[in-house]
Amino acid sequence: MSEFQWLSWIRGVGLQSAVAIFCMGIVWRTMEIYTLGRKLDIAEPRRISGASGWHTIYRRFLAPLGMIHLDPVTYIGGYVFHLGLLIVFFLSEPHIHLIRELIGLSWPALPPSMIDIVTIVTLITMIVVLVDRVRKPLKRFLSGFGDYVLWVITFLPVLSGYLTVHHLLLPYTILLALHMISVEVLLIVFPFTKLFHAVTVWPSRWFNGNTNARKGVPV
Amino acid sequence: MENREIEPLESSMVHGVSRRTFLQYCATLASLMALPSSAGVAFSKALSSVSRPPVIWLSFQDCGGCTESLIRSNVPTLEDLLFNSLSLEYHQAFQISAGIATEAARKDVVQKNWGKYLLIVDGSIPMKEEGVYSTTAGVSHYDLLMEMAKGAAAVIAMGTCAVSGGLSRAYPNPTGATAISRLIKDKPVINLPGCPPIPVVMTGVLIYYLTFGAFPELDALGRPKAFYGETVHDRCYRRPFYEQGKFAKSFDDEGARQGWCLFELGCKGHITHNACSTKKWNGAVSFPIESGHGCLGCSEPGFLDTGSFYRALSLPEKPIGHAVNALMAGAMVGGSMFMTNRGFKMVAAHTHLPSCVADLEKESGG
Amino acid sequence: MSASFHRAVNVLKKMIDTPIASYFNSCLHCGLCAEACLFYTETGDPKYAPIYKLEPLRRLYQQEYTLMGRMARLFGLSRPVTATEFEDWKTLVYDSCTLCGRCSLVCPTGNDIVSMVKCLREGMAIAGHAPQGMIDVTKRTLETGSPMGITWSALQRKIENIKTETGLEIPLNQEGAEYMLVISSLEIAHFPGFLTAVSKIMRQAKKTWTLCSDAFEASNSGVHIGVSDIAKEIVSRIVAGAEKLRVKTVISSECGHAFTALRWDGPNLIERPYRFRVRHIVEVLDEFRKQGLLQTIGHEEARLTFHDPCQLARMGGVLEPQRKLLKMVASDFVEMPDSGEYNWCCGGGGGVSDNEDAKELRLVAFTRKRAQLEAVNARRLVTACANCRIVLGEGMQHHQMNVPLLGLTELIANYLLETTAGGTE
Incomplete structure (x- = not known):
């Protein structure tokens, strides 16, 4: 198989399959989780302003009082690399081009130099977060094999994207192929691993917020 | 300094190519193929030698574009080179004779030059229905190829069709078009892909072979590195x-x-x-x-x-092609999980016996 | 697999629902819940990370309710949950969790971890893996009506004593009274001043109130140990008593868990709304204050701070009333760091104080409270939960601290403007 065919497979059949598995997984897992049913709370609720599931969805973006000092790496690292991933994915020119191709929507891109800075910051932050996971006994204890594999799976698309744009280390074709295949792996594992938190985090926050809001505690 | 060494130049003069032009051509060819300048001398000697190695050109499932490309070669005109330096013994398009006479001539050449002639092939071989899609004089091209390859010194697959199947092998490949290198395993095969290949690539390789009796250095896909070692982008002026x-x-x-x-x-x-x-x-x-x-x-x-000619490489080809089916499949899996999960929960709820304080210590009793 | 273990798995399967599934799928193993758990912060032992305490429940969920989990179990890729594992997890689920709910407050993905611990206790208790101390308490509650074995007649004797000492009349079994008070055995045994204080306040507020002989006990060890069926039986006594006496409001005494068990768990346990309101005594006092029925005189001068019982504040939603009440009677009220819904547990909630196995760990966990107290240098510590009061007392004794402890209701009663007796004008 030549590079050309390899790349063609990855950007054709490979990506189609990955997207298909991703779509299937999202629907399957969402249904699997959210059709289990729940008992409604029938205790007389206490209504106070500023407490509801919706408030909690927003409020959990913020670090609770004092917590940021207890574990700054997790909080700041978490903010930075999540924001970095969002910016790199949604605001870089090639990705906007792709989104326009797919759904017809587009928006202005950040200049490539900005994207470069964000990418490097994201990569460094992810490394810091990983080192923290390995070094801190608590996190190491809670981490399984999957946590490390998923770190790699999240890290590689960013790294390969950067290398592709700058033509570093390997021929462009191979880099482009690696970038796409790393994204495909990410798409495939997404619904079946903790990456799925991107979907479940919102209802989880809502459930928690709602439970507490009924008691009158703005959490 | 070169002039003294080059004696056989007289012969090339006979064919109307000037001495200067001929030497220039040989030197250029050598430099194109990234060979030392001495190769140019060797080329000129080989080309002007009297013994012309026989070449047989077979066209299979092709369009004739490779031949078209070849005859548009210049400096010096390549038909001149082929007819005078090489001995093109058989080429359906160039042949003056026709029918039985042609085939007889071919067999004659093969017999006389057994083990020495160079076989050039353009076009792919249809393998479906016993090769009926493409025949010459009632012989399937597969049979013809195998017969002709037996006595060849080496085989050149000329153009993408011969190299990898090309147009005729494109989806859905109705004729079962197959690349030459997949069929011939016991002879050296060199691949010169391109639709068509660049003329100088064809002539360069031919002359190299005539001079050194072997092919230049090849890459993993059997292509000469001198021409196919870099991408078009690598040296693109844009x-x-x-x-x-x-x-x-x-x-x-x-x-x-x-x-x-x-x-x-x-x-x-x-x-x-x-x-x-x-x-x-x-x-x-x-x-x-x-x-x-x-x-x-x-x-x-x-x-x-590999998709549209006009779609950027960085853009995927129809990435959401199966998305709707996938969503439906997901809904089916999710739906069956919903049913079974609810079933399990109902069974658990119905088989649950109200717990009493005696249950709390049950374990110690066994 | 023993029959009881099978029942345990069954009950967990019955209880695992969408929120729990959503929570388990959201966990990122970030460890922030541990930073909010005093058993981790005070020991530094990663096994006390709240989410880790739920491992058996997580595996059970995956194996039962996800397709991937079912397949993994089918192909032997995941170990089934075992009774041994439950036994191993006993120290994590019972000894080192006070159901304080602080982890649920900080989880960045919004996981309500404490609700899942309660769920897991449900299974572990049925399989016989609850601590003996908690089993004994539950038994006594069911047999005698009180976790400490205090009977109605014992309470009556206390009431007689109060009458002879203070002349205060405590109404018993009065149908149609506005308020019915349920109290914790701890208060009867250790803090009888609470009952006196309530009597004084009710007299000043001119409210009708009563105790109920069938339902005087407020606490619900069924909720602690995690058996809904038992919790339901215990809460039903109060519901029956209150509905028989046709009271408007049931007042939960100064006991945090008793309050949440009755106020928030109760209707869900009996699967119907109550025909009465449930209020914590602090809420009732605050209502009186707002209506001007609570008149105090003088102030506590010493620097004073308030320990928020987890079940009252974070888990019960009573955050402001206690502060307003304290400001009425204290001139130097200071907040501890991390107060209100972010308070730290005394270390003895969720049945941990009944659990002898957990005593050592509980005293280690108290280090956090000591640090909080030392940070504000308070001379008095007020709280509104009898259990907290006892655990705090033990902790201070162990850590050689000497800060007098007070119940909020008693403190208010101490500064009550004494009107002349009778109060009919």
């Missing part, structure tokens, strides 16, 4: 625009007029291994990108099955 992120967005925009990179218009130069951007076409006048059109990737295997 590459600086690529590096600067300046891309033409359509064929008639300002970027296109300014000669910016054609990547976003689907140029496949990045992944196409060929010498177009250096050797160029039509006497090195131009090549597709210079003429404003992206590279199609014609020298790469399977190039016709």
Whole structure:
């Protein structure tokens, strides 16, 4: 198989399959989780302003009082690399081009130099977060094999994207192929691993917020 | 200094090629193939020698484009080279004789030059229905190829069809078109892909073979590294625009007029291994990108099955092609999980016996 | 697999629902819940990370309710949950969790971890893996009506004593009274001043109130140990008593868990709304204050701070009333760091104080409270939960601290403007 065919497979059949598995997984897992049913709370609720599931969805973006000092790496690292991933994915020119191709929507891109800075910051932050996971006994204890594999799976698309744009280390074709295949792996594992938190985090926050809001505690 | 060594030049004069032109040609060819200058001398000696190695050219499932390309070679005119330096014993398109006479001549050449002749093949071999899709004089091309390959010294697969199946092998490949190198395993086969190959690539390899009796260094796909070692993008004159992120967005925009990179218009130069951007076409006048059109990737295997010519490489081909089916499949799995989960929960709820304080210590009792 | 273990798995399967599934799928193993758990912060032992305490429940969920989990179990890729594992997890689920709910407050993905611990206790208790101390308490509650074995007649004697000492009349079994008070055995045994204080306040507020002989006990060890069926039986006694006496409001005494068990768990346990309101005594006092029925005189001068019982504040939603009440009677009220819904547990909630196995760990966990107290240098510590009061007392004794402890209701009663007896004018 030549590079050309390899790349063609990855950007054709490979990506189609990955997207298909991703779509299937999202629907399957969402249904699997959210059709289990729940008992409604029938205790007389206490209504106070500023407490509801919706408030909690927003409020959990913020670090609770004092917590940021207890574990700054997790909080700041978490903010930075999540924001970095969002910016790199949604605001870089090639990705906007792709989104326009797919759904017809587009928006202005950040200049490539900005994207470069964000990418490097994201990569460094992810490394810091990983080192923290390995070094801190608590996190190491809670981490399984999957946590490390998923770190790699999240890290590689960013790294390969950067290398592709700058033509570093390997021929462009191979880099482009690696970038796409790393994204495909990410798409495939997404619904079946903790990456799925991107979907479940919102209802989880809502459930928690709602439970507490009924008691009158703005959490 | 060179002049003294080159004696056989007289013969080339006979054919109307000037001595200067001929030497220039040999030196250029050597430098094109990144060979030392002594190779140019060797080329000139070989080309002007009297013994002309026989060449048999077979056309199978092809369009004739490779032959067209070859006869458009220049400096010196390659038909001149072929007819005078090589001995083209058989070529259906060039043959004056026809029918039984031609076939008899072919068999005669094979017999006389058993083990010595060079076999050039353009076009693919249809393998379905016992090769009935393409025949010559009632003989399937598969049989013809195998028969002719037996006595050949080496085989040259000329053009993408012969190299990897090309157009006829494109999806859905109704004839079962197959590449030459997949069929011939016991002879050296060199692949010269391209639709068509660049003329100088053809002549360069031929002359190299005639001179040294072997093929130049090949890559993993059997292509001479001298011509296919780099991508079109590697040496493209528009590459600086690529590096600067300046891309033409359509064929008639300002970027296109300014000669910016054609990547976003689907140029496949990045992944196409060929010498177009250096050797160029039509006497090195131009090549597709210079003429404003992206590279199609014609020298790469399977190039016709890799989506639109005009879609940027970085863009996926129909990524959501199966999304709707996938969503439905997901809904089915999710639905069955919903049913079974609810079933399990109901069973658990119905079989639950109210717990009492005695249950709390049950474990100690066993 | 023993029959009881099978029942345990069954009950967990019955209880695992969408929120729990959503929570388990959201966990990122970030460890922030541990930073909010005093058993981790005070020991530094990663096994006390709240989410880790739920491992058996997580595996059970995956194996039962996800397709991937079912397949993994089918192909032997995941170990089934075992009774041994439950036994191993006993120290994590019972000894080192006070159901304080602080982890649920900080989880960045919003996981309500404490609700899942309660769920897991449900299974572990049925399989016989609850601590003996908690089993004994539950038994006594069911047999005698009170976790400490205090009977109605014992309470009556206390009431007689109060009458002879203070002349205060405590109404018993009065149908149609506005308020019915349920109290914790701890208060009867250790803090009888609470009952006196309530009597004084009710007299000043001119409210009708009563105790109920069938339902005087407020606490619900069924909720602690995690058996809904038992919790339901215990809460039903109060519901029956209150509905028989046709009271408007049931007042939960100064006991945090008793309050949440009755106020928030109760209706869900009996699967119907109550025909009465449930209020914590602090809420009732605050209502009186707002209506001007609570008149105090003088102030506590010493620097004073308030320990928020987890079940009252974070888990019960009573955050402001206690502060307003304190400001009425204290001139130097200071907040500890991390107060209100972010308070730290005394270390003895969720049945941990009944659990002898957990005593050592509980005293280690108290280090956090000591640090909080030392940070504000308070001379008095007020709280509104009898259990907290006892655990705090033990902790201070162990850590050689000497800060007098007070119940909020008693403190208010101490500064009550004494009107002349009778109060009919």
